Every structure is written in C-alpha cells, then in structure tokens.
Amino acid sequence: MKIKKKNALIGGLLAIVFVMAIGYAAFAQQLTINGNAKITSKWDVQIESIAATGKTGTGADVPYAAGTAEDGTQKVSATQAQFKADLKSPGDSVTYTVTVKNYGSIAAQLNTATPTPQENDAPITYTTTANDLLNQELSAGATQTFTVTATYDDVTAQPETTEKSYTLTLDYGQFGV
Amino acid sequence: MAKLLLFYGLLIGYLLTDVLFLTQMEIPFYNEIVNPAIWVVMCGIAFWLGKNDSQRITEKNDKFQSLLIVLIIYIICYFALGLVFGFQKTPYSKDLLSILSNLWIFGGIIVFQEFMRNAMIRADKKSFLNFSLITVIFILLNINFNSFLDSFDTFKDGFIYISSIIIPLVVTQAILTYLSYIGGMKFPIVYRLVLIIPELLIPIIPDLDWFATAIIGVILPVATFVYLNYVHIRKTERLSKRASKKFSPVIYIPVFAFIVLAAGFVMGLFKYQPIAVLSGSMSPTFNRGDAVVVRKLDAGEKKRLERGDIIQFQSGARYVIHRIEEVSNDEYGNIEYITKGDHNNTTDSKPVSADEVIGKASFVIPFIGYPSVWLSGAI
Numbered sequence: 146m147k148i149k150k151k152n153a154l155i156g157g158l159l160a161i162v163f164v165m166a167i168g169y170a171a172f173a174q175q176l177t178i179n180g181n182a183k184i185t186s187k188w189d190v191q192i193e194s195i196a197a198t199g200k201t202g203t204g205a206d207v208p209y210a211a212g213t214a215e216d217g218t219q220k221v222s223a224t225q226a227q228f229k230a231d232l233k234s235p236g237d238s239v240t241y242t243v244t245v246k247n248y249g250s251i252a253a254q255l256n257t258a259t260p261t262p263q264e265n266d267a268p269i270t271y272t273t274t275a276n277d278l279l280n281q282e283l284s285a286g287a288t289q290t291f292t293v294t295a296t297y298d299d300v301t302a303q304p305e306t307t308e309k310s311y312t313l314t315l316d317y318g319q320f321g322v
Numbered sequence: 323m324a325k326l327l328l329f330y331g332l333l334i335g336y337l338l339t340d341v342l343f344l345t346q347m348e349i350p351f352y353n354e355i356v357n358p359a360i361w362v363v364m365c366g367i368a369f370w371l372g373k374n375d376s377q378r379i380t381e382k383n384d385k386f387q388s389l390l391i392v393l394i395i396y397i398i399c400y401f402a403l404g405l406v407f408g409f410q411k412t413p414y415s416k417d418l419l420s421i422l423s424n425l426w427i428f429g430g431i432i433v434f435q436e437f438m439r440n441a442m443i444r445a446d447k448k449s450f451l452n453f454s455l456i457t458v459i460f461i462l463l464n465i466n467f468n469s470f471l472d473s474f475d476t477f478k479d480g481f482i483y484i485s486s487i488i489i490p491l492v493v494t495q496a497i498l499t500y501l502s503y504i505g506g507m508k509f510p511i512v513y514r515l516v517l518i519i520p521e522l523l524i525p526i527i528p529d530l531d532w533f534a535t536a537i538i539g540v541i542l543p544v545a546t547f548v549y550l551n552y553v554h555i556r557k558t559e560r561l562s563k564r565a566s567k568k569f570s571p572v573i574y575i576p577v578f579a580f581i582v583l584a585a586g587f588v589m590g591l592f593k594y595q596p597i598a599v600l601s602g603s604m605s606p607t608f609n610r611g612d613a614v615v616v617r618k619l620d621a622g623e624k625k626r627l628e629r630g631d632i633i634q635f636q637s638g639a640r641y642v643i644h645r646i647e648e649v650s651n652d653e654y655g656n657i658e659y660i661t662k663g664d665h666n667n668t669t670d671s672k673p674v675s676a677d678e679v680i681g682k683a684s685f686v687i688p689f690i691g692y693p694s695v696w697l698s699g700a701i
Contacts, residue, residue, distance in 0.1 A: 151387040158394040165401060176409050176526070187428065188413045189469050248469035250345070250353055251427070253413070284348055286468060319415040319424075 185300060189249035190317045193288060195226040197241055204237035204297070232269060232297035240294040243275075245283070245315070252320035253283040258291075261312040267298040267308040282320045325371050326445045326452065333438065333459050334362050341467045353427045361434035368441035375444035377506055381557040385505050386512075388553045392546045393516045400538065401520075404528035407593055412521050424522045432514045435463065439499060440507035447503070457499045461492055481697070486532040490539025499545035503553045513546070537585045541578065548574050593618055594684065597634060597643060598691030603644060603663030607632070613691035614643055616681035624676040625657050632683035633659070635674045643683060644670060 169176070197206035205212040207229040225311050230239040258275035265271060283289050293313060340357075349356050379385075414424055439456055446452040465488075501509035521527055530538065552569045555561065561569075586592060596613045608614055616634045619627075627633060627646055634643045638673035647669050648660040658673040 151384070151391065155387060155390050155394065158398065161398055162394060165398065169401075176404070178531065187466075189466055190413075191469065191472070193472075248466065248472070250466075250468075251414075251424075284347060285352070286348055318413050319420060321415065321420070 154279075157317055169219070187250045188253075188319075190245060190247050190253050190283070192224065192226045193244040193246040195228060195241055195243045197228070197230075197239055198292070199240035199294075200238065200239035202297075203233045204230060204239040204295075206239055206241075224268050228293075228295075230295045232295065235268070235299045238294055238296040240292050242290055242292050244288050244290045245317075246288045247283045250285045251319045252285060254280050254320040255289070255315060256280070256318045257314075257316040259314045259316070261314065270296050270298055271311045272296070273311075273313055273314060275315065280321075284319070323446075326442060328371065329368060329438065329442045329445065330455065330459065332367065333463065336360060336364065337459070337462055345468060345542070354423065358426070358430050358434065358558070361431060361438075365434050365437045365441075368438055372441045372444055375441070377440070377444045377447065379504070381553070383503060385550060385553050386509065387503070388549055389505070389509055389512065389546065392542075392549055393513065396542050396545075397516065399518070400528060403530060403538075404526075407531065407534065408529045408678055409526040410529035411525060412527055414522055416523075416525055421522060425519075428518050428522060429515060429578055432518070435460065435643065436502065436507045436510045436514070439510065440502045443499070443502050451615075453499055453503065457492075457495045460495045460498065464491060464495065482532045485536040487517060490536060490543075493540050493543040497547050497645075500547060501550065504550065513527065531586070533589055537581070541581065545571075545574075545578060590618075595681070596687070596691075597641070598694030599643065600691075600695055601663075603665050604632070604645070605665040607645075607664050608686040609688075611689055611692040611695050613687045614683045615685050615687065616643070617684045618681040619679060623682075625677045627659060627679065627682065633661070633674070633680045634680045634683065635659075635661070636680060637670075637672070637678070641680070642670070 200206070203240060207299045226243055228239075228241050230241075232239070238301065255278045258273065260271065260273070260281070271293060275293075278289050278291055281289070293311075295311070333515065341614050344352065344356070414420065439460060442456050473487075474480040498510040498513060501513055516592055549571045552566070552571050555569050556566045567573075587594070588596060594615050594617055599608055599610055599612045599614060599625060602610045614632075614634075627649070629646050629649055631646045633646060634641060636642075642661075644661040644663050646659045647662040650658055650673070652658050652673070652675070657676050659676075659679070660669050661675050662669040
C-alpha cells in the first residue's frame with residue numbers, strides 16, 4: 146500500500162476513533178459500568194485472607210468445605226471473601242478479620258465501603274470497621290485489615306428465618322497524588 | 323560481547339534487587355523518583371557503551387504507518403468490545419496532577435526499558451539467541467512478582483493467570499523485541515503507550531473477562547507481527563509480487579476471523595453457546611465429555627417451555643442441564659419447572675424459576691467437551 150493511501154487509512158481510522166469518543170461522551174450515562182477494574186498492569190489490590198477472630202455466646206464460624214455444593218468457589222479469592230456464621234441465640238456474634246493487600250506498585254486508598262442491603266435490620270445485624278480505612282493510604286506491598294461482625298440481636302419475638310446475606314463492596318482507587 | 327553481557331548483568335541485577343529488596347522496603351517516592359533514577363543510570367551506561375552501535379532501518383515511515391494502522395484498529399475493536407462486555411472504572415485518579423504523575427511512572431519506564439532493549443539489539447543484531455534472551459529478560463522485568471505465587475493458589479487460578487497474563491506477556495514481549503529490531507526503539511514505545519494510555523486517561527475501559535483478555539492479548543501481537551513482517555520483508559528483501567504473496571496478511575484473515583468467531587462462540591457472545599457436560603446425569607441422551615449447544619432464551623421464551631425440553635439453568639453458583647419433568651406454578655402463580663436428569667432416579671431438589679433458566683439445549687456434539695472435563699477434574 147502506498148504511503149499516501151496509508152495516511153488516508155490512518156486518517157479514516159482516527160475519524161472512527163473520534164466518532165467513538167463523541168459517542169462515548171454523549172452516551173456515557175447509558176453505558177453499562179460493571180464496577181472497578183480489579184487488576185491492571187500495575188494495579189493489583191486483593192483480599193488476602195479472612196479469618197474468624199472473635200465470637201460471643203454460642204456463635205460459631207462454619208467453614209466452607211472444599212468442593213461442597215455451598216458455593217463451589219473458594220472462601221477467599223482475589224476480590225471476594227465469604228463467610229458463614231452460625232448464630233443460635235440472641236446475643237451471639239462472630240467477628241471476622243479481613244486483610245486486603247496491595248500487590249501492585251501504585252499506592253491505593255479505600256474510597257467507599259458500601260453494604261448491601263443498606264438497611265441493617267434485626268435480628269441479624271452486621272457492623273464493619275472498613276469505614277475507618279476510608280481515604281487512608283495503602284502503599285505498595287502494604288496490608289490493611291478491617292473487621293465484619295455478624296450479631297444476632299436481642300429480640301423478644303423469634304424471627305421467621307435466621308439466614309441473612311450481606312455484601313460489603315470495597316471500592317479501592319489510586320491514593321491521591 | 324562483553325558489552326552485551328554487561329547489559330544483561332545490569333538488567334538481572336536490577337531485577338533481583340527490585341524483587342528481593344526494593345519493592346519490599348516501601349521506599350518513599352519509589353515509583354516517581356527512585357525507580358526511574360535507576361533506569362536513567364542503566365540507560366546512561368547503555369548509551370555510553372553503545373554510542374558506536376548503529377541500526378540500519380529501511381522504510382521506517384512505511385513500517386511506522388503500518389504499526390499505527392494496526393494499533394488504531396485495535397483501539398477501535400477494544401472499546402467496541404465494551405458494548406458487549408460492559409465497562410469498568412479504572413482505578414487511576416483522573417485529576418491533572420495524577421495523570422501527569424502516572425504518565426511519568428508508566429510512560430517513563432516504558433521509554434527507559436525500550437531504550438535498553440534497543441541498545442541490546444544494536445549490540446548484537448544477528449543472533450537469534452540474543453533476540454530470545456532479550457525477550458525472556460523483559461518478560462521477567464514485566465511480571466508482578468508480588469502476587470506471582472498467590473496466582474497459583476489453585477489450579478484454576480494458575481490456569482487463568484497463565485492464560486490471561488503470562489501467555490499474552492510472552493507474545494507481547496516477543497513482538498516488542500521484533501519491533502525494536504525492525505524499527506528501532508520508537509516502535510515498541512508507541513506500541514506500549516497505546517496499550518497503557520487509555521487506562522490512564524479515560525475513566526472507563528472495557529470489562530473483559532479473563533478469556534477475552536487472553537484472546538486479545540495474543541491476537542494483537544500476532545496480527546502486528548503478521549502485518550509488520552509482511553511490510554518489512556517486502557521492503558527489505560525486495561521480493562517479487564508473487565514471492566511476497568506468501569507473507570501477505572490477507573491469507574491470515576480467515577484464520578483470525580475463525581479464532582475471533584470461535585472465541586465469541588465459546589464465550590457466549592452469540593445466541594448459541596457450547597456447554598461441556600461434566601456429569602453423567604443426562605446419560606444416555608448425552609454423556610460426560612459431550613458438548614451441548616444451548617440456545618439462549620428471552621424472557622418470554624423462558625415462560626413457554628414444555629415438559630420434555632432440556633434446559634440449562636442456574637443452581638446456586640453452578641449451571642445445570644436437565645430435562646423438564648413437569649411444569650407447575652409457585653405459590654404466587656409464577657411458572658416453575660420441576661427438572662430431572664435422565665439418568666437420575668429422582669427429580670432435582672428445587673424447582674427452577676423462569677428467571678433461573680438460561681437456555682434450551684439444541685443439539686449435542688459428542689466428545690469435544692472432554693478438555694473441559696479433564697480441566698475441571700484437575701481443578
């Protein structure tokens with residue numbers, strides 16, 4: 146292909162990129178944003194471990210057995226930590242300590258820690274210390290820990306179900322320059 | 323030769339020091355000052371020792387234009403994939419100071435690394451061994467050793483890591499060495515910057531899964547090589563039209579098209595998706611190791627399934643393909659399906675709601691699911 150033709154082709158391709166950029170800016174609100182990038186070239190913030198580190202009453206950690214039909218996944222993966230607590234009576238609680246490590250080379254910070262569901266109704270409630278870490282530097286190679294406590298609140302009426310799921314979404318971003 | 327050995331010694335020394343000490347020490351301003359300073363020193367030594375080494379590059383503009391064409395097409399395809407896979411926010415700050423800082427941290431190291439790579443190529447242009455060793459050392463320099471061992475916690479993790487990180491890294495470093503060989507340091511610098519800059523400048527990038535990442539991570543370097551090699555050979559070897567035809571990228575288009583379509587088919591981007599059968603619960607209709615091609619259903623079709631249909635549905639975190647034994651309604655009047663494996667004596671423990679249905683089995687391809695069966699067994 147002649148050089149002039151290639152120049153024309155490059156110009157045409159750049160025009161397509163330009164149109165895409167305009168489209169992106171115009172329709173950014175309607176694009177599907179799934180979440181935050183987990184691992185990129187130098188960005189690698191991962192959950193390192195989760196461990197039951199405290200309990201009250203008859204509360205107990207229920208370990209996931211490998212390969213069971215419970216979930217078929219690991220208890221801890223790079224971006225997900227799961228636990229299952231057995232709370233038999235009001236007042237029982239189990240506390241889990243989660244460790245997050247920055248394996249990348251760029252300093253990170255926790256921007257938000259969003260629980261789902263937002264409402265924390267009895268009988269089983271969750272509390273977390275993750276909010277204490279907001280905007281604190283997690284330098285390359287360093288770790289941060291926070292706890293999540295599942296508590297069977299004191300209630301007079303017996304609940305219909307004692308099962309409750311809870312998701313805490315951690316949004317890590319680059320630490321402010 | 324002694325000069326080349328010194329270059330290798332510098333890079334190996336840097337690699338060991340960086341992995342064993344520097345990244346463990348939490349040195350202030352490591353990315354901004356310390357690491358670039360080390361590279362500046364190494365590049366200075368390479369510049370001083372290699373000032374008499376030359377590199378004859380023919381038809382540089384033509385080759386550079388060809389590289390730009392490949393990279394711009396890549397950017398278009400990459401961001402278009404976001405419309406299929408969705409997008410994800412990049413973690414990098416987007417204020418001006420952060421962008422400039424990141425451009426220095428990422429772009430600076432790219433420039434320094436490619437300067438060193440080119441100095442090593444110029445020191446010994448003819449040796450394939452040198453080409454291979456340069457590629458290997460730059461693979462090692464670009465691996466994140468902080469999480470390397472953790473990436474092999476399970477067989478599955480290791481497989482994903484090797485497929486989506488290591489293999490694309492190996493192929494990319496090989497093409498970078500080749501680009502440096504045919505076009506000088508500018509070529510690999512532009513190649514790498516085009517890959518990294520969108521992450522730093524644009525708030526969102528496509529949210530590709532590991533399989534798509536692996537496929538793209540291999541296709542881009544290979545496509546770049548096929549096209550640039552054609553341009554390079556045609557210009558430098560002065561081949562006849564007939565002789566240059568066998569290097570033409572046109573003959574590779576069907577191969578690339580097949581790979582892309584096959585990858586899209588396996589990833590489920592189309593209406594039909596193959597699913598490997600991992601258990602014998604549907605025997606003899608289909609057996610462990612077969613692949614069932616499932617047609618995805620829309621919301622309306624999911625409610626119009628009939629007894630006898632074989633459906634794929636989600637059960638917890640797993641996917642199951644069983645036959646509908648009975649169609650009924652739950653307490654709220656919603657349609658639900660009682661399912662059963664043909665080989666099983668009893669129906670499945672939980673009814674399947676219409677929302678949990680993914681698709682309906684269309685046809686079976688015997689035996690081709692065995693690689694997935696072996697892999698899942700190893701996992």
